[in-house]
Amino acid sequence: MAGVIAIRNLGLWFVNVFALALVSVASGNSEGNALYGLRRSLSGPDNVLQSWDPNLVNPCTWFHITCNQDNHVTRVELYKNNIQGPISSELGNLKNLISLDMYDNNISGTIPPSLGKLKSLVFLSY
Secondary structure, eight states, rough: HHHHHHHHHHHHHHHHHHHHHHHHHHHHHHHHHOOOOOOOOOOOOOTSSOOOOTTOOOGGGGEEEEEEEOOOOOEEOOOSSOOOEEEOOGGGTTTTTOOEEEETSSEEEEEEEEGOOOOTTEEEEE
């Protein structure tokens, strides 16, 4: 009987660990999806955003992206990359974004209202 209880407890432990891992992946994917939305809205040299692969769970490995110790995106630095197009409203989903630097590109349109809800954003250049 004690062996059955131990196996059941071990099974519950694995379920909890798996659920926690899924929550972490979902968080990384939402930030990756937001950044991929920006990639889709921009055009320019192909190699500038080639590392922005939506199939990678963690966008912290992408070029021009900086993350904090919790693997949340804090900076998007795309200055002087000869890119053009509008800033995607999906960037409003980057809740930990501190800096969005798109200076010296050909950015069109207006600043999306969704960026106004980013309480950590202290630097915006486009």
